[in-house]
Amino acid sequence: MANTVYSINGPVVKIKDTKDFSMLEMVYVGKEKLMGEVISISKNLTTIQVYESTAGLKVNDEVVGTKMPVSVSLAPGILTHIFDGIERPLETIALTHGAYMSKGSDVEQLNSEKQWDITFKVKKGDEVFGGMIYATTPETSLIEHRFLIPSHIKGTVIEVLENGNHTINEVALKVELEDKTIKEVTFLQKWPIKTPRPILERLPISVPLITGQRVIDTLFPIAKGGTAALPGGFGTGKTMMQHQLAKWCDADIIVYIGCGERGNEMTQVLEEFRELIDPKTHKSLMERTVLIANTSNMPVAAREASIYTGLTIAEYYRDMGYHVAVMADSTSRWAEALREISGRLEEMPAEEGFPAYLPSRISQFYERAGLVTTLNQKEGSVSIIGAVSPQGSDFSEPVTQNTKRFVRCFWALDKQLAYERHYAAVNWNLSYSEYMLDLAPWYNEFVSPQFLEDRKQMMAILAEENKLLEIVKLIGSDVLPDDQKLIIEIGKVIRLGYLQQNAFHKEDTYVPLEKQLKMMNVILYLYKEAKKFIQSDKALSLLLKTGIFEQLVKIKYDVENNKLEKLDEYYNLIDKSIQTIR
Known part of the structure; x- marks a missing residue:
């Protein structure tokens, strides 16, 4: 018997009397196949948050499960592109649907027809393990894409493609596992966005992320694999500062997440990033950048997904051995989305109406940063710089205070300094960095x-x-x-x-x-x-x-x-x- 919609409350949809779904399973709702995720299961009701507008959805519309969690596609073709919160390519959608996205836009996340010039690092008979680099291709003129064996596979290669042009959906190689079963490995991999990617070990933080911004590098440095909060009221220069950090910091790859920001501001970001020239290579900065755009008028539930989508992409490139910087602008809009959905779920509100689990969600986000040894013995890092937009520049509000608990670098932007045209408007009396002791040996050895x-x-x-x-x-x-x-x-x-x-x-x-x-x-x-x-x-x-x-x-x-x-x-x-x- 088909599962159908029982009730609709904004992005929250409920199904009655079913045992067909599991927690965090991705589902398609209604005739337009709106993408959603199971967030609560009780004896009688299954609750789904829908990542698209539910306007036009009706009671008794069918809900279809996929038996897999919400995932992103990982393959070459991510860099230089702009995606929405659930990794749909906005440029492709614009070509087919115009300026406004239609609901349930059935468009593939990555281009499956493009041919990539792939060079294999393994041959028939080689032993392979999870995380091992088995092939490479130049994704852009700056970044080499390194294909990784899925983390759960370990065995012997029994079949492998030849070097040359291939599409991402082709079977790259076949591996015979220890139990004699055969596994096919495609160039394209899927990974659940809420599951951190596995690593070999976490390394102690010891190297600064050099930004070229004096107030940061000298007074309040951030480490590679570190976390920083960038709180500031309207007009204090949060976005401008993140632009500067994206352009000048010595990370290999930039993941910029525009979470719930104004549409015109997001447009400006997208246009400016296209014009920015990478000072190190004198090529377009977009060649080592991916943008996740989720504007304030997009469905509220997708804001939460956009944060995890960007993080998963960052971890994927980290596993190749790159240093990745994640710019999240702004985590306050994400917290507001959590508050709205929590209200619709009729959960008990905590401080200022935010859900009681706000601190744990913020900590889960920042804990995915780190300097690590990857499964293939390379060193990589994910550094997270999260902008916070406290209403009325009030740093005592819950999002700023809880963020402060979980980050080790706090760059407080000051409205008065911004009005005086003092940029970066970092207030040196309120800001701090706890990385100074960890980084002192590096400064002593490599600077003075x-x-x-x-x-x-x-x-x-x-x-x-x-x-x-x-x-x-x-x-x-x-x-x-x-x-x-x-x-x-x-x-x-x-x-x-x-x-x-x-x-x-x-x-x-x-x-x-x-x-x-x-x-x-x-x-x-x-x-x-x-x-x-x-x-x-x-x-x-x-x-x-x-x-x-x-x-x-x-x-x-x-x-x-x-x-x-x-x-x-x-x-x-x-x-x-x-x-x-x-």
């Missing part, structure tokens, strides 16, 4: 032990400046002694000359660690010499008149990244400025 000493001194100056500015607000700066005025002046040089960065300036958009270190050295040298100057009973106002403080603010523009020796000239300039007063 001086780097962390300078960082510590700069953080102390900024903290002291913050206290003094509170006093200045109350009683003015005239009453402060010169040594405290110096803290404020050097703090200003650090804020404007070091932490503030211009994404549109060719020398300032990306700054190598070597230049960051030399800039810190020069600024702190000025602080040390100015301190001596004041201690010799000279007035700070005399030193300010020389204009040396303003000159140091402009270092970031005046010194080119490939001519760092120019920075050494500033030591003499500082000495001369002080000597002219004496």
Whole structure:
């Protein structure tokens, strides 16, 4: 007997008196075969969340099970493309259905007709195991796609295709397992989006993800395989910062997940990503990028799927031995989707109406990051940078607070800094990174032990400046002694000359660690010499008149990244400025 719809409540559909479905099974609902997932089973009712609009669906419409969980297709053809939350290619749908997606769009996730030039690494008689690389193909001019043996297969190759052009649905090889059964391995694999892909072992975090953004690399670094939250209210520059990180961070592959963002903003992201040039190779950034687009007017349930779809794709490339950076913008919209569906399921609400399982869902998401040894003994990583959009910039709301519990890097974006045109608008008093101790050996070995000493001194100056500015607000700066005025002046040089960065300036958009270190050295040298100057009973106002403080603010523009020796000239300039007063 066919299973039919018993009740419909938005994206939540119920079936009565059936035992044909299992938890997390993918199903097709109604005549249009809307994709859904079983999320609850009781004695009398089976509950399904539908990933598409249920408008037009009726009671007694048929529901068909697939006996498999919601999965993504993994094969060459993922990079350079734009998918929706359930991995349907939006460009292909646009060609066949126009600007608006029709429901149940029956379109294959990856192009099964395209031929790929595949080179095999195994031959007949070879022993293979789960995760082993058995073939490769150039997916783009930047990324080599490495085909992996499915994790549950171990045996002997008894048949293999020849090198040459093949489509993803072809049987690549046949493997005889230890129990003498024969398994066919196709180039295309399916993987359930809510199941983390297996690894050999998790490695301790030890290498930073270099971004070229001074406020991050110097003050609040993130590690490869690490997690970071990027909370900020409307207009604080979350999306802009994620663009910068996507363009400049030293990850091999970028997975950008636009989860529940405004349609016009998502369009802008898609257009800008197409125009971005990879600074390392001078080719299109899209050649190592995949975009998952799920706008705010798309079905709410698909937002949850989009997060897991992007993560599964990231883990797939990690298993090939790549370092992958996941940009999720924004996890707040995902949490709102959970809240809406939870309400329709009539679950008991917790804080601010969010479901009680919100913390566990957020932790499951961030726990899939990590630096790992893959099944084929390669090293790969997934780093997750999740934007959070607290309403009214209120960081005490549940999504921000629960995210803070599970990430080790917190880049708090400040509305006031953004209004002052200070980008990146990371508030150095609220932000932190717990990776500093893990990364200290790397900085000491590959940059300089001086780097962390300078960082510590700069953080102390900024903290002291913050206290003094509170006093200045109350009683003015005239009453402060010169040594405290110096803290404020050097703090200003650090804020404007070091932490503030211009994404549109060719020398300032990306700054190598070597230049960051030399800039810190020069600024702190000025602080040390100015301190001596004041201690010799000279007035700070005399030193300010020389204009040396303003000159140091402009270092970031005046010194080119490939001519760092120019920075050494500033030591003499500082000495001369002080000597002219004496």
